[in-house]
Amino acid sequence: MVSKLSVVMPVYNRKEFINQAIDSYLKQSMSDFEMILVDDFSEDNTYSILESYANKDNRIKIYRLDRNSGVAKARHIGNQKANGEIIVIADSDDIAYPNRLEIINNAFKDKPDTDVFYSNMDILNTETGEVKPRFFQPYNKELLYYINFIPNPSASYKKVQYFKVNGYRPEQKIGEDYDLWLQFADADCKFNYSQESTVQATMHPGSIRVQKQAEHRHFINMVRQRHNCPTPEIDKVKQLANEDTFKFFSQPQKIELWF
Helix, strand or coil, rough: CCCCCCEEEECCCCCHHHHHHHHHHCCCCCEEEEEEEEEECCCCCHHHHHHHHHHCCCCCEEECCCCCCCCCHHHHHHHHHHHCCCEHHHHHHHCCCCHHHHHHHHHHHCHHHHHHHHEEEEEECCCCCCCCEECCCCCCCHHHHCCCCCHHHHHHEEEEHHHHCCCCCCCCCHHHHHHHHHHHHCCCEEEEEEEEEEEEEEECCCCCCCCHHHHHHHHHHHHHHHHCCCCCCCCHHHHCCCCHHHHCCHHHHHHHHHH
16 A cells, blocks of 8 residues: 655764654654655664664665765655655654644645645754744745745655656755745645644754855855845845744844845
């Protein structure tokens, strides 16, 4: 029986986090899914950990790239291997709450025209142990061309729509998610959002979320040029965004990155 949901998780040198990430899906309230783990040529013992899970649970499929190729290519390979109708994005250092897959399944079931679904999430700071909610907002196509307010760790989308667009681009080392959202927006795909938090994302020194600003900004600009985005304007974001989104993107660090 083909699973409707395919959890696709790229993995690279994640021996410290991978167990809790995988376990969070094995403890889901919904059991009918498959999990595609793509090892991006890890240099530690991550792949042997993945093998141990695959040997114990036939819902788990593992693949190993023959060279380190980056998260965009790993996600794309995972999508190619997936059998489900819905691709569930999963990161190897995040924890899914027990009802995440059930919420996703219901979202696509209740609104069949949905192409992309995302929700709020929480962020764990591993240095302080503090967990903070991160609020997002309902879809606004015009706003998306100014800022990326769609959270990758809590997003999912129809596989058929992914293969109608260009998909993840290997050269996009950071921001591959923003590029994909804009591809979907360009194609007038239907986005839906839930206020419920479905994932605890992890902030730690090795996370993409703490990459150098200059490098991150470079890749954002690549995406903007590719999609002919308008000149960034904080005043325009204030006009289009809800209060939580504007508050987040008007922080000095975010102003430097996005404007």
